[in-house]
Amino acid sequence: MDSNQNQVINVERMQALEAWLTTTQTKITQVNGQRKYGGPPEGWEGPQPGPKCEVFIKHIPRESYEDLLLPLFGSVGPLWEFRLMMNFSGHNRGFAYAKYGSSEVAEKAVRLLHGRQLLPGRPLIVCLSNEKRRLRVTSLPNRVDQDELLQVLYGMVVGVEGLSMESQPPRAKTVSAVVVFSSHHQAAMAKRVLGEAFWKQFGIRVGVHWNSPKMELSEDRLRQRPPRGPPPAPKHGRISHRDSHRSAPRRPPDFCRAVGGPVGGPVSGPIGARRASVRASAAASLQKRCSELGVGQPTFDFSCESTGPDGRLPAKFVVNISRVGVFRGTMRLLPRPTASGCLAAAREVAATAILQWMEVKLIIQ
Structure with missing residues (x-):
């Protein structure tokens, strides 16, 4: 003191x-x-x-x-x-x-x-001032994709300019990333909130520290913000139950899979949609979106299996939106202390996947 x-x-x-x-x-x-x-x-x-x-x-x-x-x-x-x-x-x-x-x-x-x-x-x-602008985020799941992590960080904090991943042995359970910010002040503010943000949104504990110059990563491995441009225009028209099955869900972002997202969820939406899904409750956002479109409220059904060798809980989801169709997929969740916690996490994963699909594919005329 x-x-x-x-x-x-x-x-x-x-x-x-x-x-x-x-x-x-x-x-x-x-x-x-x-x-x-x-x-x-x-x-x-x-x-x-x-x-x-x-x-x-x-x-x-x-x-x-x-x-x-x-x-x-x-x-x-x-x-x-x-x-x-x-x-x-x-x-x-x-x-x-x-x-x-x-x-x-x-x-x-x-x-x-x-x-x-x-x-x-x-x-x-x-x-x-040396204006430290780089944070080291440690204990990330080893399957985290660099570009997907960058998108997640954009949704959590402001001032992110780019990041680089640290090489790890193939059997390493965790990886580290160096995140570059526009200013020292933005980096300092991010240092205060990133650990709690990862825990609340994904249920994982990460370390957040100032990056030592001795541990600096090469600039040629830096991933930066992609050029901004208009999102791809969605196809117009009513989506029927049959059409929803024909537009089969595809593999979601690697980052979501690594931290407990769906293994077979719908195609990911544009950057703005992914950032919004990180900030707010996905289930509440989906209910609001369905109300705005007048398609009926979603109903969720889940079935779980025993914990796998990687410590995650395999689960299946079926979500029915009456005027849109039935969405099916699988996920691998990090176990929660209570059954209600697992259910809430599963609901968020399923709702996130559907929201991303709707942003790209669904316009009700």
Whole structure:
């Protein structure tokens, strides 16, 4: 624990900060253990900063706040963002990040402000930020497909630029992936939520860590966001019971199979449909979609077998939508602690498969 957390707050310094914020009408937002100015500030002109535009500041005196720091670092050039790390006591944690509009201004800040003293005998350390933008996700099922994992990540967090998979021996049970983000801030926010997101949505435990430069993967193995374009136009017309069987379900994405998705589900939909199915309850989304189309509500029927040698639970599903047809498929689920949990997971898998099929194939005239 920080030994300074029990220090008494200097009331005069806090009053000076509040007076300065009121006089200058500076807006500061408290977000996840930090106070943030800008990002960008009001009236900012110019593009969003690129790489090497951020500086890292440490050895900040504990009772030095934005009323001292923003004018000092803003004297070098306009600030796009300034983030001061805070603890629960109200003291700063001794370090901050300042981001400028260009790498030239950031380098100028390092030259002019490194060693500057806010208090006698307390020189600041100012250097270019390494802006860590890569997270390592570990303990992924060994059958995860790289492109499918990328699509899943797009639906979970923002700022994903690409990823690369780590090579593993053929018999390895898990694999790791390095995920690249557009900014350090987006990577830090993703680090907070990815572990819980994988557990809630797929029932798997993964590790999420900052990627060590020593473990960096080669850029030629990086998978990036595919070019955006209009989804393929679906075929118009009413889908009969017979047509639904003729459009037989095909093998779904490898990622869904690896984490408990259907082994023989309908064809996957466009990227937007897959992202939506990750974010929300698929069963609720399917019911809403059926109501919008006026085709009747889906009824679900499941049958399960004993757990297989890989620890997964084989199951079959039959879903009947009265004005569309009957959907059949199989899945391999990760076991849940209760029967109701298994049923809910199976319902989500089946509903996801049907939603993806409907996005591509089904338009009711």
